[in-house]
Amino acid sequence: MDLKANSSIPSGEQVTLSKNNSPDSPKPAFSPPTLRSIRFEMSAIFTVILAAILLVFSGVIYWILSTTVYTELDHDLKFQTQEITDNIHLYITAKKNEAGSFEYALKTTIAQGAKPRQRWWTTDFDRRWQRKIEQQDLTKVYVNFTTLAGQSLQTSSNMSQDMLALLKKNVRLPPSSRDDLYNINFNGRTIRMINSSFKGPEDQTYLLQVGIWQDPTIQLVGDWMNKVLLSIPVILFLTFFMGGLMAKRILRPMEKIAVLAQNITQEDLSKRVESEDFYEEMDPVIESFNGMIARLEKSFHHIRTFSSHIAHELKTPLTILRGETELALMSTRTPQEYQETLKTNLEEIQTMLKIIEDLLYFTRMEHHPGNFKFEAIDLVTYLREIREQGLILASEKNLVINCKMPPGANITVSGDPVHLKRLFFNLIQNAIKYSPSGGTIDIVVSAQEGKVIVRIIDYGRSIAPKDAEKIFDLFYSGEGGGNGMGLSIALALAKVHGGTITVADKPQRGAEFIVTLPTV
Amino acid sequence: MRILLVEDEEKIASFLKRGLKEHKFAIDVAPDGEEALYLADVNTYDLVILDLGIPKISGINVCKQIRAAKNPVPILILTARNAVEDRVAGLNSGADDYLSKPFSFVELLARIRALLRRERKEKTDVMKIGDLEVNMLNHQVLRNGKTIPLTSREYSLLEYMMLHANQVVTRTMISEHVWNEEFNSFSNIIDVHIRYLRKKIDDGFKSKLIHTIRGTGYIIKE
Numbered sequence: 001m002d003l004k005a006n007s008s009i010p011s012g013e014q015v016t017l018s019k020n021n022s023p024d025s026p027k028p029a030f031s032p033p034t035l036r037s038i039r040f041e042m043s044a045i046f047t048v049i050l051a052a053i054l055l056v057f058s059g060v061i062y063w064i065l066s067t068t069v070y071t072e073l074d075h076d077l078k079f080q081t082q083e084i085t086d087n088i089h090l091y092i093t094a095k096k097n098e099a100g101s102f103e104y105a106l107k108t109t110i111a112q113g114a115k116p117r118q119r120w121w122t123t124d125f126d127r128r129w130q131r132k133i134e135q136q137d138l139t140k141v142y143v144n145f146t147t148l149a150g151q152s153l154q155t156s157s158n159m160s161q162d163m164l165a166l167l168k169k170n171v172r173l174p175p176s177s178r179d180d181l182y183n184i185n186f187n188g189r190t191i192r193m194i195n196s197s198f199k200g201p202e203d204q205t206y207l208l209q210v211g212i213w214q215d216p217t218i219q220l221v222g223d224w225m226n227k228v229l230l231s232i233p234v235i236l237f238l239t240f241f242m243g244g245l246m247a248k249r250i251l252r253p254m255e256k257i258a259v260l261a262q263n264i265t266q267e268d269l270s271k272r273v274e275s276e277d278f279y280e281e282m283d284p285v286i287e288s289f290n291g292m293i294a295r296l297e298k299s300f301h302h303i304r305t306f307s308s309h310i311a312h313e314l315k316t317p318l319t320i321l322r323g324e325t326e327l328a329l330m331s332t333r334t335p336q337e338y339q340e341t342l343k344t345n346l347e348e349i350q351t352m353l354k355i356i357e358d359l360l361y362f363t364r365m366e367h368h369p370g371n372f373k374f375e376a377i378d379l380v381t382y383l384r385e386i387r388e389q390g391l392i393l394a395s396e397k398n399l400v401i402n403c404k405m406p407p408g409a410n411i412t413v414s415g416d417p418v419h420l421k422r423l424f425f426n427l428i429q430n431a432i433k434y435s436p437s438g439g440t441i442d443i444v445v446s447a448q449e450g451k452v453i454v455r456i457i458d459y460g461r462s463i464a465p466k467d468a469e470k471i472f473d474l475f476y477s478g479e480g481g482g483n484g485m486g487l488s489i490a491l492a493l494a495k496v497h498g499g500t501i502t503v504a505d506k507p508q509r510g511a512e513f514i515v516t517l518p519t520v
Numbered sequence: 521m522r523i524l525l526v527e528d529e530e531k532i533a534s535f536l537k538r539g540l541k542e543h544k545f546a547i548d549v550a551p552d553g554e555e556a557l558y559l560a561d562v563n564t565y566d567l568v569i570l571d572l573g574i575p576k577i578s579g580i581n582v583c584k585q586i587r588a589a590k591n592p593v594p595i596l597i598l599t600a601r602n603a604v605e606d607r608v609a610g611l612n613s614g615a616d617d618y619l620s621k622p623f624s625f626v627e628l629l630a631r632i633r634a635l636l637r638r639e640r641k642e643k644t645d646v647m648k649i650g651d652l653e654v655n656m657l658n659h660q661v662l663r664n665g666k667t668i669p670l671t672s673r674e675y676s677l678l679e680y681m682m683l684h685a686n687q688v689v690t691r692t693m694i695s696e697h698v699w700n701e702e703f704n705s706f707s708n709i710i711d712v713h714i715r716y717l718r719k720k721i722d723d724g725f726k727s728k729l730i731h732t733i734r735g736t737g738y739i740i741k742e
Contacts, residue, residue, distance in 0.1 A: 308601075308603075311600075311602075312600045312601065315600035315621045315622055316529055316532070316600060316621065318621070318622040319529075319532055319600075319621040319622035319623065320529075320531045320532055320535065321622070322622045322623070322624065322625075323532065323535040323536065323539070323622075323623075323625050324531075324535045326539075326624060326625040326626065327535050327538060327539045327542075327625055330539070330542070330625070331542070344531060344535075348531070
């Protein structure tokens with residue numbers, strides 16, 4: 001009973017072991033993003049790029065805005081200056097002959113506080129001029145009308161002494177006829193100034209200085225910039241968040257693949273990742289993944305069948321060894337009985353050695369084809385030698401081996417003499433095994449263009465059609481026994497030599513193996 | 521106890537046959553499924569030992585066909601395939617037990633006994649009738665506490681009759697279950713062996729246990 005336990009428990013244990021100790025015990029497919037995660041990296045890159053874009057953009061906007069605003073300010077200043085100049089000119093041109101009209105024009109236009117001249121006549125011109133003066137709003141500007149020597153003739157009513165002193169320092173004629181625009185600092189605030197030349201009634205040149213506080217403009221631009229700069233972190237934060245969401249969305253197929261991949265175990269490799277729901281960019285990944293699983297499945301299957309075949313092949317001799325030995329030990333036997341048992345045991349040990357040797361040979365051949373040393377072989381002589389050796393094996397069953405060569409033929413093949421011999425020997429051994437005692441085996445050689453055909457014919461039992469398909473499969477052994485490797489090795493050898501082996505269709509009796517090899 | 525051994529590997533069949541004979545079983549060997557079904561049909565067996573990898577008809581199908589013929593014989597499967605699916609398939613096809621190669625002969629014997637025991641009401645290996653005790657494990661026979669030495673054939677005969685105690689066993693039944701060789705059941709071999717057995721079991725004791733049922737066979741009872 002304990003032996004049964006021995007034979008059945010290990011497999012059970014393996015099942016539980018692989019379940020308990022499996023290194024990839026279930027863990028969440030996707031953990032929260034870390035610094036190394038794609039999600040973090042994508043969000044970070046997104047944010048940095050957007051930050052750079054926003055900074056450049058707001059810088060440009062600031063520059064454009066401030067330029068526009070200052071241009072507007074300058075434009076306004078010029079316009080005011082032009083108005084003042086025009087109004088004065090208009091009056092002194094109209095009242096050219098009236099004394100004091102220049103002073104009156106200055107005072108009315110610039111200080112704007114002067115009452116209209118009290119006269120008993122009032123002309124249309126006076127009324128229109130007066131209305132024009134009233135239309136101009138000079139409350140926000142500072143005006144100084146001065147001689148070139150710096151003596152102020154008229155200032156606007158909001159002008160203070162300190163400011164006037166400051167303006168005096170800047171009394172200079174603008175270059176040629178252009179306006180001279182500049183900034184001055186007054187009590188820590190900036191005033192935008194314009195100097196404009198004025199041609200007086202006696203062709204005398206005066207200077208008109210007009211200034212305006214720059215603060216409101218600076219404040220406007222500054223406020224705007226503050227708003228922009230304050231909104232940037234908010235935008236960046238949102239972007240970081242959105243970037244994470246987008247990355248998560250894009251990476252969702254990865255998550256699915258990960259979940260599916262976790263379900264694929266050694267026990268069940270038949271599962272595949274379905275690609276229909278995913279982005280087409282994911283297809284190559286899924287394809288390679290599935291391809292890898294398919295290859296794994298194939299080789300796992302191969303290994304599994306291979307090892308179960310080996311185990312199966314070794315179990316029969318082991319059963320005999322164990323049974324014979326146990327039986328011999330069960331009670332006292334005669335020396336003859338012990339000898340019988342030992343003889344049987346030795347045979348079984350040899351069977352096992354043969355299985356292992358064949359197996360190693362087969363594996364070496366499949367994985368190291370470089371072991372073959374090809375040389376030109378005269379097939380006629382070569383087959384005659386093989387026949388001689390085959391006869392020794394055949395003598396046990398009193399078999400005759402006939403070798404039929406085409407007359408005078410010189411057939412040369414390229415092959416490894418050691419391995420090629422094994423090919424023919426395996427087939428001859430097979431023929432010997434299935435031949436009835438005292439029978440015949442024929443080896444028939446015929447040369448065709450570029451190839452040689454060697455038929456090995458026995459007249460024993462014929463091969464059933466269902467066996468003919470599988471006869472070359474590794475470990476497939478028909479009813480005649482054997483370890484099922486001889487013909488597989490022969491076929492593999494034929495393939496290494498660029499040839500094939502086939503089974504003839506339905507010969508009358510016995511079996512016919514046809515070896516085709518390319519000639520040199 | 522007659523056992524049908526279905527095994528295509530000659531050497532395995534050979535040692536099993538020898539070993540089981542040594543343990544007083546009568547053995548028939550069938551090398552393939554066809555032969556197995558034929559033998560199971562014409563003979564009555566106490567047990568079938570069935571290898572799954574046999575030619576012509578697979579072991580699983582042999583098992584199914586035996587069961588389809590309403591044959592309740594215990595079936596013990598032997599096979600080199602040890603995967604869970606193979607074992608399940610074997611048991612599902614109607615087999616009673618499963619043993620994988622390479623098995624221990626001692627374990628095989630134990631399982632055979634367990635399967636045979638299952639057929640009986642009392643689940644022990646010691647059978648008793650009156651003051652006669654038959655131990656199936658070591659083949660020891662005691663009457664009134666004294667050991668009675670029996671030959672192998674005599675033991676088999678007694679064991680068979682004890683297994684069918686208080687029932688009439690015919691000469692045909694005895695010939696089928698106790699003798700290995702084919703022989704003419706009308707010959708008097710069985711009668712001769714019964715006579716030997718009586719001499720050893722009943723002679724010198726007041727109560728006779730083996731009785732002849734004229735024209736039918738024998739019965740062992742108190």
